[in-house]
Amino acid sequence: MAVAVVLVLVALGSVVFHMLSPWWWTPIASNWGFIDNTILITFWITGAVFVAVVLFTAYCIYTFRHREGLRADYEPENQKLETWLGLGTALGVAAMLTPGLVVWYQFVTVPEGAAEIEVVGQQWSWAYRFPGPDGKLGTTDVRYIGPDNPLGLNPSDPNGSDDVIVDGGDLHLPRGGPIKVLLRSTDVLHDFYVPEFRAKMDMIPGTVTYFWLTPTRDGTFDILCAEYCGVGHANMRGTVVVEDAAKQKAWLSQQKSFAELSARGRTAAR
Numbered sequence: 001m002a003v004a005v006v007l008v009l010v011a012l013g014s015v016v017f018h019m020l021s022p023w024w025w026t027p028i029a030s031n032w033g034f035i036d037n038t039i040l041i042t043f044w045i046t047g048a049v050f051v052a053v054v055l056f057t058a059y060c061i062y063t064f065r066h067r068e069g070l071r072a073d074y075e076p077e078n079q080k081l082e083t084w085l086g087l088g089t090a091l092g093v094a095a096m097l098t099p100g101l102v103v104w105y106q107f108v109t110v111p112e113g114a115a116e117i118e119v120v121g122q123q124w125s126w127a128y129r130f131p132g133p134d135g136k137l138g139t140t141d142v143r144y145i146g147p148d149n150p151l152g153l154n155p156s157d158p159n160g161s162d163d164v165i166v167d168g169g170d171l172h173l174p175r176g177g178p179i180k181v182l183l184r185s186t187d188v189l190h191d192f193y194v195p196e197f198r199a200k201m202d203m204i205p206g207t208v209t210y211f212w213l214t215p216t217r218d219g220t221f222d223i224l225c226a227e228y229c230g231v232g233h234a235n236m237r238g239t240v241v242v243e244d245a246a247k248q249k250a251w252l253s254q255q256k257s258f259a260e261l262s263a264r265g266r267t268a269a270r
C-alpha cells in the first residue's frame with residue numbers, strides 16, 4: 001500500500017513541479033515560437049504517458065498485492081490489448097514527429113531577401129563575417145587560413161575584400177528582418193546555439209550549414225557551443241546583441257573589412 005501511495009505522489013508531484021517550476025525557458029527573442037510548441041507537444045505526450053505508466057503501476061501494486069491463497073492467471077497473449085497499445089503508441093509517436101518535420105522545413109527554407117551573415121567556429125572561439133557594401137560574401141577555403149586571414153577568405157575574390165570580419169568581438173544583429181546564418185568550422189564539430197533564439201545548428205568542417213531567423217526582441221544573449229569540441233568546449237562562449245537596425249548599422253561601420261585587415265597585416269610584417 002505504501003509503495004502504491006508513493007508512486008501516486010511521484011506522478012502528482014511531477015505534474016505540480018512542472019506547473020510551479022521556476023526553471024522555464026527564457027523569453028523567446030526570435031520568430032521560432034513554433035519550435036517551442038513542438039517541444040511542448042512532445043512534453044505533454046511523454047508526460048501523459050509517464051503519469052499513466054506510474055499510476056498503472058500503483059494500481060497493479062495495490063490490486064494484485066500478495067494475499068493468502070491468491071494465484072496469478074496465466075495469460076501470455078492478449079490480441080485486443082496489444083492492438084490498442086500498438087495503435088496508441090503509433091499515434092503518439094506520429095503526433096510527436098509530425099510537427100518536427102513541418103518546423104524543420106520552415107527552419108531551413110530561407111525567405112526571399114534575407115540578410116546573410118556567417119558564423120565561424122574554431123577551438124574555442126567564435127568569429128563572424130558580414131557582406132560589405134556589395135551585399136555578397138566572398139568565397140573561402142581552408143587553404144587561405146593564416147595569421148592575417150583567420151577565416152580563410154579567398155584573397156583573389158573581389159566579393160570578399162569588403163567583407164566585414166569580427167574576430168573576437170560581440171555579434172550585433174538588427175531586430176525585425178530575416179537573417180540567413182551560414183555556419184562554418186575550421187577544425188572540428190561545433191554547434192552554434194543561442195537559447196533565446198530557440199535555434200541551433202551543427203557546424204561541420206568542410207561544409208556550410210545554415211538556418212534562418214528573425215530576431216524579435218532587443219537584448220544581449222549568450223552564444224553557446226552545443227557540440228562537445230574538446231577541453232575548451234565549456235569556455236566557447238560568445239555574445240550576441242540584438243538592437244534596432246540603425247544602431248546595428250552604426251556598429252557594423254566601426255568594424256574592419258577583410259581588405260583593411262590584410263593591409264594591416266602586411267604593414268605589420270614589413
Ligand SMILES: [Cu+2]
Nearest residue numbers: 190225229236
Ligand atoms: Cu565547440
